[in-house]
Amino acid sequence: MSPSRKTINELLTAYPFLSSFLEDNNINYKGNEDKTLREIINLLDKNEQEELAINIQQLEENLESFIEQMSEFLSDDDEEVTSITIFPGTDKSGAPEKYESLELKKGEIVCIVGPTGSGKSRLLGDIEWVAQNDTPTKRRVLVNNSVPDSKWRFSISDKLVAQLSQNMNFVMDLTVEEFVTLHAESRMIEDIEDTVKTIISNANNLAGERFSKDTPITSLSGGQSRALMIADTATLSKSPVILIDEIENAGIDRKRALDLLLAEDKIVLLATHDPTLALLGNRRIVIKNGGIDKIIETSEEEREILAELEVLDKRQMQLRNALRHGEKLQ
Amino acid sequence: MKLVTFSGPPSSGKTSVILKTIESLRHRDVSPAVVKFDCLYTDDDVLYRKAGVPVKKGLSGSLCPDHYFVSNIEAVVDWGLENSYDLLVSESAGLCNRCSPYIKDIKAICVIDNLSGINTPKKIGPMLKTADIVVITKGDIVSQAEREVFASRVQAVNPKAIILNVNGLTGQGCFELSTLLTEESQDVTTLKGKKLRFSMPSALCSYCLGETRIGENYQMGNVRKIDLEKGENSESK
């Protein structure tokens, strides 16, 4: 039976996620759960329907599309993304890129370096759009070594790339708990309460200063906001690729943050010029004049530098905490 | 010539997105022109001219800009055809939450921004619900979580649309948008006989026409009264 012919009760039983659809479409069905959508709309007179700009036929079509999209999103039979392969295109002057192909595997951190305007964001854009020779760079991107499904381009719930913004301003007027719950709901997570608890506790492990679930998100510090977003993305995002444009040093344990993301088997792409972070990656992609110029494997010597930097970083963090707690530096 | 209609709430990023998208189109040798419809005032024509884009503007004054759009778009299309542009973009200020300037078989794009609040998709009528493409801007200044929540609200009211996150400042996403503008759409030779996607209310009220005085004596046309008895129910209207 077509969903449009089912009563609201039948719909909500079969597809619990429809309650948000009905609410977002301003369908007031309270007391009329035994009716179909069309019957409820027909309770309004023609003038009221016109004023609310309701077109029942369109609404029914939307209901069916929404059910289809959500059912696909919730189904588990999606193929897991294990690799992304980028084939060369051309740089800004039209010269072909020199590498053969570049394969990114899950659980891997890859850094992207290059001056402003060199084409870092374009490379990330090519991955997000799963370019098929149809972007200015003429690159081609494969997912799991095959020509990707067009859902990666157009689905908003199944995106290939989740991006942690550089600016961490929250605009909603909610507490930490309300906010993460809202996000979890929109992601159709089953065990919302536990998931929210885990996210908040993970975030607190990353942040220098602790915050409670009742803190308004707008009053979180820069470091706390970042910590919350990283923990939130690690848990709630289904996207296999996580893109980070420069994690600042703002009072957050960056190594732990990356570990949290890697524990979820993501491919982490990191645009950064911070040596500690750049060396955490196995490889770094050097972008020049719009093209991939080199791919450098992190060497043993470089890793030794990393050990050095980590000691310095720890010391910095320690001093920062001492300052925060009003202690004398020593 | 192709025609695309952009609409969206004030300051949502329409002009920024159109300008960056046009830049991508020019690399593909498409010659664009723009028409801007607004109510009382706009500077957008200056911005387009500065970018070297031929532009016309129309101010509706105290009329609903979308009503004004319907009465004038045909003439503007003729202007575009006379000048042999490849693509005519119309930008309309979405000031009327009830109307929308979308025409059947003409690509319709709604631009809204992440800062407008998660209940905005619920409040915007046909302008959002009947668009083919919904462009969401200003994702650079909110968190990933807020972007996802906002996009899911948009999806709930317009599940058939292609939803794109675009940055109006850097132009990230505009190349991708530009490829969607011209595909699968037919050349227009005239708008005669074409229909709006969604009817506009037939009778306007006196306030649509610029009335500012409050009171029964000044109310004309299609005036509907709030039902204070109905309580909760009337809130959703």
Ligand SMILES: Nc1nc2c(ncn2[C@@H]2O[C@H](COP(=O)(O)OP(=O)(O)OP(=O)(O)O)[C@@H](O)[C@H]2O)c(=O)[nH]1
């Ligand atoms: N941070 C940020 N700002 C943006 C973005 N897109 C647009 N803006 C800014 O938002 C403001 C309004 O942008 P416009 O492009 O003029 O918006 P509009 O919808 O054309 O506005 P009206 O035509 O006046 O209704 C400008 O200051 C833009 O620079 C974006 O993606 N991110």
Ligand SMILES: Nc1ncnc2c1ncn2[C@@H]1O[C@H](COP(=O)(O)OP(=O)(O)O)[C@@H](O)[C@H]1O
């Ligand atoms: N290979 C390329 N061919 C053509 N244009 C390119 C190429 N790579 C980058 N660009 C363009 O150069 C500009 C700057 O690139 P962007 O990715 O924003 O740089 P970054 O993020 O490194 O600052 C953008 O307009 C982008 O589309």
Ligand SMILES: [Mg+2]
């Ligand atoms: Mg960039």
Ligand SMILES: [Mg+2]
């Ligand atoms: Mg504008």
Ligand SMILES: [Zn+2]
């Ligand atoms: Zn109107």
Ligand SMILES: [Zn+2]
């Ligand atoms: Zn009115």
